[in-house]
Structures are given as structure tokens and as C-alpha cells.
Amino acid sequence: MYNTASQQNVINYPYKPNTILKVVAGPGSGKTQTLLMKIKKMIQNDELLPHQILILSLTNKAIDNIVSNLSKLSDDSNGIDNRLISLLNIHTVHSLANKIVEYNEGAVDIIEDNGWRGLLKLIPGKATGDGFFINNNNNTKMNPRTLERLIQNFKNGKYINHNKKMGEILRELTEILNTSKVYTNDDLIIKASKYLQKNQYPLIHNDIKLVLIDEYQDLYPLLTPFIRSLMMNQDNTPNDKQLIIFGDINQSIYEFLGNNKQVIDELVNMPGYTTDIIHLEDNFRSSKEIVEYSRLCKPFKNATLDKKTHDYHNKPESGTLY
Known part of the structure; x- marks a missing residue:
């Protein structure tokens, strides 16, 4: 070859x-x-x-x-x-x-789409109807993906919202997940990083x-x-x-x-x-x-391109290592 x-x-x-x-x-x-x-x-x-x-x-x-x-x-x-x-x-x-x-912890459960839909049903009021608005401007409706992002931001201390009721709901839902030992995919990454930093996975x-x-x-x-x-x-x-x-x-x-x-x-x-x-x-x-x-199209006109790609139908040019 x-x-x-x-x-x-x-x-x-x-x-x-x-x-x-x-x-x-x-x-x-x-x-x-x-x-x-x-x-x-x-x-x-x-x-x-x-x-x-x-x-x-x-x-x-x-x-x-x-x-x-x-x-x-x-x-x-x-x-x-x-x-x-x-x-x-x-x-x-x-x-x-x-x-x-x-x-390090034994078997864990990972929340999938159906789990997020189940959590969404626990939110009172408009959650099961037209959607729960997550900010005071009433322009962002709640859905499973939005809920996942909000809970992850809440866990990481990045949740910023003037809707006090929404903050209380996120706190309660986070407690449910923690008590049930149910993790998000982001939780897995964060936890695994900490275990690796402490050298708690010998294979690596x-x-x-x-x-x-x-x-x-x-x-x-x-x-x-x-x-x-x-x-x-x-x-x-x-x-x-x-x-x-x-x-x-x-x-x-x-x-x-x-x-x-x-x-x-x-x-x-x-x-x-x-x-x-x-x-x-x-x-x-x-x-x-x-x-x-x-090459005339984006993103090939952008400065982020590392190097032009040569056409293999012409004679191959020698590789560049630097």
C-alpha cells in the first residue's frame, strides 16, 4: 500500500x-x-x-x-x-x-434523554404545558437539552439568572440527581479528571x-x-x-x-x-x-488554516515536519 x-x-x-x-x-x-x-x-x-x-x-x-x-x-x-x-x-x-x-465508585447510572424528560415533568406549572420560561423575558422555553445545560451550569457555579424560582428548582433537581447517584456525561469527565489527577486509575x-x-x-x-x-x-x-x-x-x-x-x-x-x-x-x-x-470558500480563507492542502492528482510534494 x-x-x-x-x-x-x-x-x-x-x-x-x-x-x-x-x-x-x-x-x-x-x-x-x-x-x-x-x-x-x-x-x-x-x-x-x-x-x-x-x-x-x-x-x-x-x-x-x-x-x-x-x-x-x-x-x-x-x-x-x-x-x-x-x-x-x-x-x-x-x-x-x-x-x-x-x-473508583462502582457501577454508576448516566442520565440519558428519557431521564431528562422525566426530570422535566417534576418542574411545576407550565413545564408540562407550553413550556417553563427560564428567564424573566419569557423568550426561552424549557426542554430536556436546556434543562441539562442549566443543571450542569448550576453544578459548576456558572448559573446566572434573575429568576429566583428557577434557581430553587435547579437546586432541588440537582439534589435528586446527587442522592440517586445519577451522573451527567459532563459529571463523568469532571470526576474522571479528578481521579486521574490523584493517580487513582493504575492503567493510565x-x-x-x-x-x-x-x-x-x-x-x-x-x-x-x-x-x-x-x-x-x-x-x-x-x-x-x-x-x-x-x-x-x-x-x-x-x-x-x-x-x-x-x-x-x-x-x-x-x-x-x-x-x-x-x-x-x-x-x-x-x-x-x-x-x-x-480554497475560495470559508473557512479556507481564514487565518486559522495551518497549511494549504496539495492536490494528489499532481506529483506529491515531500512532507513538512516542523
Whole structure:
């Protein structure tokens, strides 16, 4: 299987503790193949054992794609044995957070959409009719997603509202959740971060040597302490791991959850780590004309673009590592 020069730069990037590699990979750049070949090379060359590798992404779809392609890779004559693949630690961020919390607290319940609808019914008055207005301007109606956001803000001390009745309701609902030991997904992230900071999940601190994050553009600010706690000791020194992140900030779809660029900037500048950037410079998916036209559109005209994507239908240019 042919790899371009920039892909090969990623694949050959050596494992070294306390280093970070940021791989800028736009649409059609061969990111998935590069990620898989990187994992394959590290295992087959005995750079790392499978159980020392942690692969994370935010969505089930991204994780399923990685698992599916790893399975296909095992079918190749020079692929990875299925037994070795099964030893890799592959999780969504939230499923890993759940494992960490359950390791320390035992089984926990996570509130889903039906649970939020049930809580909504506990709110008196207009909640079961036209909707409970959550501010004095009567322009924001209550719904399950709004209730989830309000309760999380209330728990984090970020709830600001002049509606005294709404504040009392949120306090009562929060007490119900706490008493029942029912957590939100955000609760899991916050709790797991604290357990990691106290070194209360041995797998991460004793076994994992490489943390690989796919689709880094999906990360949002609440996740920053969680990822930092994977990579840092309690005294804010690096804990001898390597972090590799794949993605493209221009494909971010979770901007409503916070500034993704801020998250990435904080991660690649963690104290004690040195960071390199490699751009996957080629486009396997689109013609030269489409690539050129796309550069005239947002966000490709914005200054946030790390580097132009080269058209693979022309001769590949050598990869850039800096």
C-alpha cells in the first residue's frame, strides 16, 4: 500500500516520552490510513506493546471506524494479528471516563434523554404545558437539552439568572440527581479528571505510553483537564507519555460547546513536552479543480488554516515536519 511522503513522516515519527505530535489532516488526506499504519508499525517494530496504546475519539462513529479498519488490516498478509488488536485500548472519551469513575465508585447510572424528560415533568406549572420560561423575558422555553445545560451550569457555579424560582428548582433537581447517584456525561469527565489527577486509575499511569486522539477538532474546553490529566503528574510535570492528535480545526462541529482552538493550543503547549507538527499535504478525494475552488470558500480563507492542502492528482510534494 503506497504512502505519500507526508504520510510516511507520520508513520516513521519515533516514539519518545514527553513529546507531542499534531497531525493536521484535512478531508481526503488519507488520515485514517496514516493512523492505522502508524499503529501497525509501532506494534510490529516492537516500539510499544498493544496494551500500552490508548486510542480516543469523541464519537462512537469515529471509534467504530477505527475498529473496523483495524480488523480489515488484520486480514492483510502483513497485517496485525487480531489477538494483538484486541489488546489495544480503544474508547470514546466518555466511555473511558465512565470506566475510571466506575473503577473508583462502582457501577454508576448516566442520565440519558428519557431521564431528562422525566426530570422535566417534576418542574411545576407550565413545564408540562407550553413550556417553563427560564428567564424573566419569557423568550426561552424549557426542554430536556436546556434543562441539562442549566443543571450542569448550576453544578459548576456558572448559573446566572434573575429568576429566583428557577434557581430553587435547579437546586432541588440537582439534589435528586446527587442522592440517586445519577451522573451527567459532563459529571463523568469532571470526576474522571479528578481521579486521574490523584493517580487513582493504575492503567493510565502504569501501562499507557501513547495516547492517540482522532478527530481533535471535536474536543471542547471541558475535556482539557481530562486530557491533561492523562499526560501530566500531580505536580504538573510530564508523565513520560507521548501524545499524537489527528484532525483539522476547520472541520469542527462542536463550536457551541466552546473554543476548540483554545483546547488544542493548551494541549500542544503542556509544560515539559516538546511538540512537532506534520501536515498531510495530499488530497485523495477531490480533483484539482475542486481543491482550488474550495480554497475560495470559508473557512479556507481564514487565518486559522495551518497549511494549504496539495492536490494528489499532481506529483506529491515531500512532507513538512516542523
